[in-house]
Amino acid sequence: xxxxxELKHVSKSYRxxxxxxxxxxxKGAAVRDLWRRPPIPDEDKFNVALKDVSLNVKPGVTSxxxxxxxxxxxxxxxxxxxxxxxxxxxxxxNGKISTLLEIxxxxxxxxxxxxxxYINGAILGLSKxxxxxxxxxxxxxxxxxxxxxxxxxxxxxxxxxxxxxxVAVNVDPDILLIDEVLAVGxxxxxxxxxxxxxDYKRRGKTIIxxxxxxxxxxxxxxxxxxxxxxxxxxxxxxxxxxxKYMQEVTESELARYAREHDESVxxxxxxxxxxxxQEPKLPYKAAAPSRxxxxxxxxxxxxxxxxxxxxxxxxxxxxYVFNCGDTVFIEIxxxxxxxxxxxxxGIGIFRTDGTWCYGTxxxxxxxxxxxxxxxGRIVMRLDRLALLSASYxxxxxxxxxxxxxxxxxxxxxTFAVRSDRPEMGVFRPDHxxxxxx
Amino acid sequence: MKDxxxxxxxxxxxxxxxxxxxxxxxxxxxxxxxxxxxxxxLLLMAVYATVFTIFLxxxxxxxxxxxxxxLLPWIWFASSxxxxxxxxxxxxxxxxxxxxxxxxxxxxxVLTNLVHYLxxxxxLIPFLALNGAPEAKDVLGSAMGDxxxxxxxxxxxxxxxxxxxxLIFTYGLALALSALTVHLRDIQHIVVNLMxxxxxxxxxxxxxxxxxxxxxxxxxxxxxxxxxPMAYLIIAHHKIFLCRIAPSFAELVxxxxxxxxxxxxxxxxxxxxxxxxxxxx
Numbered sequence: 001x002x003x004x005x006e007l008k009h010v011s012k013s014y015r016x017x018x019x020x021x022x023x024x025x026x027k028g029a030a031v032r033d034l035w036r037r038p039p040i041p042d043e044d045k046f047n048v049a050l051k052d053v054s055l056n057v058k059p060g061v062t063s064x065x066x067x068x069x070x071x072x073x074x075x076x077x078x079x080x081x082x083x084x085x086x087x088x089x090x091x092x093x094n095g096k097i098s099t100l101l102e103i104x105x106x107x108x109x110x111x112x113x114x115x116x117x118y119i120n121g122a123i124l125g126l127s128k129x130x131x132x133x134x135x136x137x138x139x140x141x142x143x144x145x146x147x148x149x150x151x152x153x154x155x156x157x158x159x160x161x162x163x164x165x166x167v168a169v170n171v172d173p174d175i176l177l178i179d180e181v182l183a184v185g186x187x188x189x190x191x192x193x194x195x196x197x198x199d200y201k202r203r204g205k206t207i208i209x210x211x212x213x214x215x216x217x218x219x220x221x222x223x224x225x226x227x228x229x230x231x232x233x234x235x236x237x238x239x240x241x242x243x244k245y246m247q248e249v250t251e252s253e254l255a256r257y258a259r260e261h262d263e264s265v266x267x268x269x270x271x272x273x274x275x276x277x278q279e280p281k282l283p284y285k286a287a288a289p290s291r292x293x294x295x296x297x298x299x300x301x302x303x304x305x306x307x308x309x310x311x312x313x314x315x316x317x318x319x320y321v322f323n324c325g326d327t328v329f330i331e332i333x334x335x336x337x338x339x340x341x342x343x344x345x346g347i348g349i350f351r352t353d354g355t356w357c358y359g360t361x362x363x364x365x366x367x368x369x370x371x372x373x374x375x376g377r378i379v380m381r382l383d384r385l386a387l388l389s390a391s392y393x394x395x396x397x398x399x400x401x402x403x404x405x406x407x408x409x410x411x412x413x414t415f416a417v418r419s420d421r422p423e424m425g426v427f428r429p430d431h432x433x434x435x436x437x
Numbered sequence: 438m439k440d441x442x443x444x445x446x447x448x449x450x451x452x453x454x455x456x457x458x459x460x461x462x463x464x465x466x467x468x469x470x471x472x473x474x475x476x477x478x479l480l481l482m483a484v485y486a487t488v489f490t491i492f493l494x495x496x497x498x499x500x501x502x503x504x505x506x507x508l509l510p511w512i513w514f515a516s517s518x519x520x521x522x523x524x525x526x527x528x529x530x531x532x533x534x535x536x537x538x539x540x541x542x543x544x545x546x547v548l549t550n551l552v553h554y555l556x557x558x559x560x561l562i563p564f565l566a567l568n569g570a571p572e573a574k575d576v577l578g579s580a581m582g583d584x585x586x587x588x589x590x591x592x593x594x595x596x597x598x599x600x601x602x603x604l605i606f607t608y609g610l611a612l613a614l615s616a617l618t619v620h621l622r623d624i625q626h627i628v629v630n631l632m633x634x635x636x637x638x639x640x641x642x643x644x645x646x647x648x649x650x651x652x653x654x655x656x657x658x659x660x661x662x663x664x665x666p667m668a669y670l671i672i673a674h675h676k677i678f679l680c681r682i683a684p685s686f687a688e689l690v691x692x693x694x695x696x697x698x699x700x701x702x703x704x705x706x707x708x709x710x711x712x713x714x715x716x717x718x
């Protein structure tokens with residue numbers, strides 16, 4: 001057996017409208033006939049999910065499928081599983097296929113976990129005697145010995161997922177197709193799920209995994225297929241394809257953040273125009289917000305006006321996506337409409353969930369500015385942006401030493417930090433591990 | 438067609454598990470549990486018997502026996518069709534997420550209700566024994582009055598065949614309706630109301646000669662009797678249970694052939710739409 005799964009020029013398009021005269025309801029059909037609207041042009045009738053995909057998966061190989069949302073990943077799995085037929089092209093699979101596309105398919109809440117194991121097993125293609133043989137193992141894996149005779153509706157969602165996962169992984173297929181349900185439950189159970197996958201790998205099963213979790217893809221997969229808008233961009237060695245994909249994603253993200261920044265600059269201008277009529281709002285030194293504040297707020301008396309905020313990387317290029325540890329410059333351009341003594345400039349960094357990650361100003365840092373008059377520019381250099389992977393808001397402010405705000409830009413700017421390490425928390429302190437033997 | 442039969446046979450464990458699921462789930466968490474399978478037909482019969490012996494009188498002796506005999510197979514049929522019509526739409530996650538032979542879903546609806554029907558027979562037979570049956574001339578009209586009772590073994594055999602015929606017919610219709618509903622959801626609402634009309638058009642609450650004796654237009658009469666498969670089935674039930682007359686061999690063959698034609702047509706419609714289920718549900 002040379003191939004486990006072979007796809008030859010597979011294309012798949014979905015109808016956007018129901019097949020029966022493209023109307024979902026009789027009413028729709030009647031209305032259409034009454035008004036004799038022009039028919040929908042052919043190209044609008046279909047969503048193309050897969051375009052001419054050819055792929056050979058060798059037996060015993062674990063393959064990952066990656067790509068942005070709506071790139072055709074799930075469709076590809078369904079076509080391989082035979083759940084849907086390709087519009088054109090052919091699919092061959094050698095061996096018994098099992099799918100893990102949904103946890104607990106066919107579970108009925110009213111009946112006991114025990115009975116549901118049998119039903120779910122039958123749905124997944126196990127015979128009664130096969131389930132009976134593996135029953136204890138399934139229940140032990142799910143750690144539900146005490147609850148197996150209670151109705152499933154009394155289970156917590158974690159228990160439900162564990163039971164569904166246990167049945168599914170105890171089906172013994174040649175080819176296992178997984179859609180985003182690699183691991184369920186708490187950290188301990190998730191590790192068991194991964195161990196089960198490694199076990200499958202050891203036993204020479206062919207596994208195809210769709211996931212957005214690139215870390216898991218890296219750990220599990222030998223080869224990776226990258227889909228983009230239904231087309232197969234790359235198929236091959238995991239490290240190579242994943243890093244190519246990451247590069248592509250980062251570039252498109254860069255473009256997005258640059259666009260958002262431009263929009264912020266525009267809204268900064270319009271927010272500024274409004275602020276003139278408004279009373280100066282709260283003094284800015286309010287307590288740290290515990291939840292995200294509406295973005296795009298600006299206040300202050302405007303003796304000093306912030307005219308531009310730009311973030312740059314070490315090479316001085318404008319950037320809004322950084323890697324953890326990058327050197328970052330935050331450039332604040334301002335105009336002082338009259339001479340201002342002892343101005344203070346500050347920044348604040350907030351995670352989008354509202355966590356205040358860092359805040360400082362020139363006074364705290366004991367950079368005592370004498371005065372500001374006319375146009376000027378102040379730059380803050382962060383030697384190492386030690387924040388972990390997330391999206392952030394940047395606050396920028398100019399105010400007096402007594403906290404009187406001249407210009408406060410609240411949540412107007414966003415940037416993102418990417419990291420290839422799955423660390424937890426807010427920031428990465430400088431650290432190393434020392435083995436003490 | 439052969440593939441489909443093989444597929445259903447191969448998935449018999451699945452069919453069995455799903456029927457068991459439906460049966461177990463239906464009365465789970467209710468105080469009386471499975472007793473409801475017996476209580477439901479009893480209560481229903483009590484309701485109909487009250488209505489048709491007190492408010493609307495047909496003047497037939499032992500009317501309750503007549504009513505129950507026709508009502509039970511009808512309930513099997515009607516509940517199966519109503520449930521099967523939406524079976525594929527509501528089984529969407531199975532169709533979409535698991536490799537699942539879709540024809541199993543309407544079959545599960547039909548078989549689940551068959552089990553309820555079999556259980557309700559446990560009520561029917563003692564009830565007929567206790568309450569007694571109306572005379573054959575009241576049930577079938579005077580023309581049929583003097584036929585002698587059939588051999589009990591043939592009576593049982595023909596009843597089993599009759600159930601098989603109804604199973605085939607119901608499943609055929611269920612296949613077509615379940616597949617069409619996926620594409621045109623309106624059908625489920627139409628079906629529910631058509632079933633009510635069909636119920637009153639079939640000789641369940643009134644004996645069949647009621648139609649011939651009254652001023653009923655000929656076309657409606659033939660629609661209700663001659664072209665109504667359920668009328669044949671229900672009259673056959675009346676004959677077996679009330680008059681102890683087995684349907685003739687020829688009658689059974691014709692009914693079987695007709696139900697197989699319906700099954701085949703239903704299968705063709707189902708096959709035509711099968712590939713689109715995973716996309717449309």
